Amino acid sequence: MTHDIAIVTGAGRGFGLALTAALAARGTTVLATGRDADRLRAATADLAGVLAVPGDVTDPDHRAELVAAAERLGGLDLLVHNAGELGPSPLPPLAALPLDALRAVHETTVVAALGLTQLALPLLRAAAAPAIVTLSSDAAVEAYAGWGGYGCAKAALDHLAAVLAVEEPGVRVYAVDPGDMRTAMHQRAFPGEDISDRPEPRTAVPAFLRLLDERPPGGRYRAADLRAVTS
Structure with missing residues (x-):
């Protein structure tokens, strides 16, 4: 289904x-946020329907500013914690x-996501088909040397999403592991490597x-599995 109004965090790159651009292309109004104001505005300047x-x-x-902006637009259908x-x-090492x-x-990763969720829940509960998506990682479930800090935060976020799905049955809550990606953060994890x-x-x-679109039950999903089913 198409979500009319969305908030996407970490949307500057x-x-x-990528998700912000795809949602906007489907007609969603996206409130895109990121810490680097110049990069965020430059990255989203040509995306119709995206408000930096x-x-x-x-x-x-x-966080309050984001939710207030969504309320001025008429509500909130989708919250993406990226x-x-x-x-x-x-x-x-640990x-x-x-x-x-x-x-x-x-x-x-965890505290800010919950804080934003708490503020956004009244708007989400009032939406016709609300959803929350948290970005997971294989580091949340696998023991990789060096990834203890990041991995335990993602594991906590996964559990937060799982509990929220139980407590808020009217909201679909998904934790999604996108798999390895060619991103600036991933490059920082492997400095000097190709x-x-x-x-x-x-x-x-x-x-x-x-x-x-399909709105399966809330839970943790791997992008690779979802792609395998549709390929």
């Missing part, structure tokens, strides 16, 4: 931008992970759109 609302999702005032934080690069860095990863063999972020978009 990578997967967030730059800011940091860890800022409560910015913003995340990798942590230090190169990725350190024995050397600075605790302040771990807090920052969780603040962006990651050109990873697929472009846009290749994961159809799997996300399929969830929104």
Whole structure:
């Protein structure tokens, strides 16, 4: 189905931008947010139906600004939690992970996502077919050396989505693992390495759109599985 109004966090580049462009092409009005105002505005300038609302999702005032903007537009049908934080690069083992860095990863990935969700829920509950999508990762379920900080934040976000789906039965809540992608964050995880063999972020978009169109039960999904079914 087509969602009329959406909020997408981390929309200035990578997967967030690819999904924003795809939603806009389907007629959705997208409130796109990201920390780098110049990059966000430049990336979305030519996308009809996309409104750039730059800011940091860890800022409560910015979260309130996003929801207020959606309310002025008439409501909210879709909330996409794409913003995340990798942590230090190169990725350190847990024995050397600075605790302040771990807090920052969780603040962006988990705490800010819940904070925005709490503010957005009244609008979502009033929508005809509301959905929340959180960006997951295989690092949330697999034990990769160096990925402990990022992985435990994604695991927490997965569980948050699972519980929210139980508590809010009128809202479809999906955690989706897009798989490896050729993004700036992924490059930071592998400094100095060639990651050109990873697929472009846009290749994961159809799997996300399929969830929104078909609305299966809430839960955790892998983009690779969704693509395999449709190929």
